[in-house]
Structures are given as structure tokens and as C-alpha cells.
Amino acid sequence: MKIAQRLRRRILSVSSLVVATAALAQPPRGGGPAPAPAPPAVQAPAPQPGPGPAPQGPAPAPVQEIAPRTGLGSPLGGLTDAQLAAFLDGRADFRTAETVAGGLGPIFNDVSCVACHDAGGTGGASRRTVTRFGRTVNGVFDPLDAQGGSLLQERSINPGIREVVPREANTVARRVTTPLFGAGLIEAIPDSTIVRGTLERKPAGIAGKVSVVQDPVSGQNRVGRFGWKAQQATLLAFSGDAYVNEMGITNRFFPAENAPNGNAALLARFDRVAEVEDEVSAIDGKADIDRAADFMRLLAPPPRGPATPSAVAGAAIFARLDCAVCHTPAMTTGRHAIAALSEKTVGLYSDLLLHDMGALGDGIAQGTAGARDMRTAPLWGLRSRPTWLHDGRANTIDQAVRGHAGEAQHSRDRYVALSPAERQQVLDFLNTL
Ligand code: HEC
Numbered sequence: 224m225k226i227a228q229r230l231r232r233r234i235l236s237v238s239s240l241v242v243a244t245a246a247l248a249q250p251p252r253g254g255g256p257a258p259a260p261a262p263p264a265v266q267a268p269a270p271q272p273g274p275g276p277a278p279q280g281p282a283p284a285p286v287q288e289i290a291p292r293t294g295l296g297s298p299l300g301g302l303t304d305a306q307l308a309a310f311l312d313g314r315a316d317f318r319t320a321e322t323v324a325g326g327l328g329p330i331f332n333d334v335s336c337v338a339c340h341d342a343g344g345t346g347g348a349s350r351r352t353v354t355r356f357g358r359t360v361n362g363v364f365d366p367l368d369a370q371g372g373s374l375l376q377e378r379s380i381n382p383g384i385r386e387v388v389p390r391e392a393n394t395v396a397r398r399v400t401t402p403l404f405g406a407g408l409i410e411a412i413p414d415s416t417i418v419r420g421t422l423e424r425k426p427a428g429i430a431g432k433v434s435v436v437q438d439p440v441s442g443q444n445r446v447g448r449f450g451w452k453a454q455q456a457t458l459l460a461f462s463g464d465a466y467v468n469e470m471g472i473t474n475r476f477f478p479a480e481n482a483p484n485g486n487a488a489l490l491a492r493f494d495r496v497a498e499v500e501d502e503v504s505a506i507d508g509k510a511d512i513d514r515a516a517d518f519m520r521l522l523a524p525p526p527r528g529p530a531t532p533s534a535v536a537g538a539a540i541f542a543r544l545d546c547a548v549c550h551t552p553a554m555t556t557g558r559h560a561i562a563a564l565s566e567k568t569v570g571l572y573s574d575l576l577l578h579d580m581g582a583l584g585d586g587i588a589q590g591t592a593g594a595r596d597m598r599t600a601p602l603w604g605l606r607s608r609p610t611w612l613h614d615g616r617a618n619t620i621d622q623a624v625r626g627h628a629g630e631a632q633h634s635r636d637r638y639v640a641l642s643p644a645e646r647q648q649v650l651d652f653l654n655t656l
């Protein structure tokens with residue numbers, strides 16, 4: 224966002240921040256440690272004296288909005304006041320609808336992060352999909368870079384420049400929005416922990432490889448872990464990527480706009496806002512991409528449901544069927560400057576590796592990930608998702624398991640061969656994650 228706009232919005236948001244911080248001090252409804260009651264991190268501005276009726280105080284924010292009954296969308300427990308303020312400030316950016324004057328477009332997919340990430344709470348998944356395209360010849364995938372691939376931007380600030388899937392494309396895939404709850408914990412898992420997962424002995428037919436990506440933030444090679452193809456290693460990198468590719472907001476890591484189907488002349492005609500659009504604020508040294516990353520990093524993981532006898536029985540079957548070989552129950556974060564992320568157990572149910580999923584793969588090669596490779600989807604928070612599998616094709620969790628193929632074929636077949644009662648136990652277990 225341009226600085227002038229940000230200043231206007233900040234003034235509006237300060238009073239709601241104070242109310243929100245106070246609301247956060249209420250006892251939590253969901254599981255997880257209680258945030259310590261704390262004074263508001265930001266002082267309320269004194270009411271402006273002036274003519275007319277006395278200004279109304281801000282309406283009390285419903286606690287519901289801050290800490291939904293499910294706990295989804297809440298900040299991590301044990302944050303400092305400053306971290307809580309960063310969470311709320313970041314969430315405001317995550318919810319902000321970008322404008323054309325602020326740099327939206329010329330081509331884009333939606334106007335805000337929350338437009339797609341909202342199921343169960345701000346930061347959630349949704350049914351929204353984005354489209355990827357390319358051309359596959361003799362098994363080799365070409366992302367058709369010169370024609371605006373592989374990600375389609377399906378909206379535009381002017382109807383004349385809308386991007387379309389080019390005729391050359393013979394591979395088209397949809398990818399559904401993933402949830403961000405607990406993303407900071409996933410980010411804080413050391414690369415070496417994920418690499419170790421490739422060295423373990425596995426049942427016949429199951430392998431798994433690390434996604435190696437060049438992190439645009441550090442310039443270093445890192446282990447990718449975010450996205451269906453594990454295509455980014457850090458939340459700041461994904462934030463910069465999403466700002467430019469989903470909203471058309473250029474930023475310091477991604478300073479170039481996407482040209483509609485690669486047409487530079489069209490871009491030049493319609494791109495009216497100078498790069499870089501996401502400016503660093505002199506007030507706090509942050510740009511929008513940093514704030515959105517703060518919000519995602521400090522989001523609490525999904526709360527676990529109660530371990531009923533059926534769920535406990537299902538967990539044992541889950542392990543017996545080798546589901547847990549890929550969906551490894553937990554990893555541990557390394558040392559972290561944020562205490563709430565430091566040396567914590569992360570119950571994500573994923574090895575964060577790429578697996579050859581055979582016919583379930585989406586046909587799009589991206590970085591280390593080949594056309595059939597997909598990242599083991601973390602299973603935490605499964606029950607709050609509107610739809611499952613990378614393109615949202617599964618309307619139930621049962622369908623998602625039945626959709627497994629490739630390295631997971633054997634495991635899937637054994638699931639299908641269970642008695643209905645045992646299958647229900649597995650589903651009862653999955654519904655507690
Ligand atoms: C048009 C819908 C849309 C918008 C807008 C959008 N996203 Fe996403 N987001 C997605 C989809 C779809 C995926 C999965 C994409 C993939 O893996 O290729 C995703 C994945 C992610 C992930 C990876 C999470 C994980 O665990 O794998 C992050 C992080 C993310 N988005 C952040 C953001 C941020 C920050 C914004 C705003 C700047 C944003 N997104 C805007 C649809 C959207």
C-alpha cells in the first residue's frame with residue numbers, strides 16, 4: 224500500500240486495536256494457553272474536542288471476532304504485547320482490500336488475502352481455487368512463462384487486458400486455498416529436521432524428497448515447505464509472492480508486474496502506479512508483506528479435538544496403514560527469537576516432503592517438484608476445511624483418502640479394505656486433528 228493511504232488507515236485502526244487487545248485478554252474459549260492479561264499495547268488517542276455531539280466511544284468489539292469458539296484465527300498463546308500488536312496490525316493488512324490507486328493489478332486474482340483465506344477464521348482455507356497452466360510434451364512440462372504462465376491472473380483492472388489460458392496450454396490445474404493456522408510453527412522447523420525425514424527407512428513404495436528452493440529473502444537455498452508443491456520456505460517469501468501474483472502489488476522481493484499473457488505493451492499501457500508499490504513505512508520499517516508475514520507467523524495452530532475411544536482406536540489404525548509414514552505426527556521447532564515459536568512441538572501430521580502421487584499429481588512441475596509430486600498435506604485442522612485435496616475435488620475426508628495414488632496407493636488400498644467400523648474410527652481420529 225502507498226504510504227499516504229496507510230497513514231489514513233492507521234489512524235482509523237488505532238481505536239479498534241485498543242479494543243481488540245483488551246478483548247484478547249479475555250479467557251480463551253478454545254484450547255491452548257491463555258494469553259496473559261496485559262494492558263493495551265497502544266494508547267487510545269484522546270477524543271478530539273470539537274463542536275457537535277460528544278463522539279461515541281468505540282463499540283465494544285465482540286470477543287467472538289477475536290477468539291472464535293473454535294480457537295481458529297487466534298494468536299499463539301504467550302505473546303508479548305508488542306507481538307500481539309504486530310499480529311493485529313498484520314491481520315489488518317491481511318484483511319485490507321487493495322485499490323487500483325494503491326497498485327492493485329493490472330492483472331490479479333483477488334483484492335485481499337482474506338478474500339481467499341477465510342474459512343473458520345481469518346487465515347483459513349476456502350473453496351477458492353487458482354488456475355495453473357502449461358504445456359506438456361513427452362512428459363516435459365513447460366510453464367509457458369512468455370505467455371504469463373504458470374499462474375493465471377483471472378481478473379484485471381480493465382476488461383480489455385484479462386488474461387486467458389493460452390491455446391498452446393495442454394495442462395491446466397486448479398489449486399485450492401490452503402489454511403495458514405500454525406504457519407509460524409511450520410516455518411520454525413529447521414531444514415535439517417525435514418531433510419532427516421528422507422533418511423528414515425520406509426515401507427516399500429514410499430520415498431519422499433525435499434523441495435529445495437532459492438529463498439528470495441535470504442538468497443540462500445532452503446527447504447521449501449509452504450504451498451501444495453512446497454514451493455516457498457518462508458512466510459515473508461510467500462507473502463511477497465502472493466502480493467504480486469494474487470493482487471498485482473509489486474514489492475521488494477518481487478519488483479516486476481505480471482504482464483497480461485506476457486504482453487509487455489499492454490502492461491505498459493495499464494500499469495499506472497510506479498514500482499515498487501508496497502512501500503516500507505518510515506514509522507516501523509515494515510511494508511505490507513512484512514505485516515502479513517507477522518500475522519501468519521503468530522497465528523495459533525488449530526486446536527485438537529477430544530480423544531474419544533473411537534479416535535484413539537483410529538490413531539492406531541492410521542499408524543498401521545502407514546499413513547503416518549508421510550503424515551508424520553509431529554516435528555520440533557528450533558531456537559527462535561519469538562519464545563512462542565521456540566523449541567515447540569508441532570503436531571502438523573506431515574513430513575513436509577514431496578511424494579510422487581501418481582495420478583493424483585496436478586501435472587504442474589514447479590521447482591524441485593515434478594508434475595506428479597505433491598507436498599504431504601498437513602492434516603491438522605482438517606475438520607475445519609470446506610473441501611480437500613489440492614484441487615478441492617474431495618467433498619469429504621473419506622473421499623480425500625480414497626483419492627490417494629502413487630506412493631500412497633498401498634496405504635489407500637488398505638484403508639478401503641478396512642471394515643466400515645474401522646474406517647469410521649480412522650475418520651473419527653482425523654476429525655480430532
Ligand atoms: C485468489 C485467492 C488467493 C489470494 C488472494 C491469496 N491466496 Fe494465499 N493461497 C491461495 C491458494 C490457492 C494457495 C495454494 C497455492 C499453491 O500451493 O499453489 C495459497 C497458499 C498460501 C500460502 C501457503 C500456505 C501453506 O501452508 O501451504 C500462504 C503462506 C499464503 N497463501 C499467503 C497469502 C497471503 C499473505 C495473501 C495476501 C497477500 C494471499 N495468500 C492471498 C489463494 C489465495
Ligand code: HEC
Binds near residue numbers: 430547583
Ligand atoms: C506417500 C505419502 C502419503 C501416504 C502414505 C498417505 N498420504 Fe495422505 N496425503 C499425501 C499427500 C502428498 C497429500 C496431498 C495430495 C494432493 O492433494 O494432491 C495427502 C493428502 C491427504 C488428505 C487431504 C488433506 C488436504 O489438505 O486436503 C488426507 C485427509 C490424507 N492425506 C489422509 C491420509 C490417510 C488417512 C492415509 C492413510 C490411509 C494417508 N493420507 C496416506 C501423502 C500421503
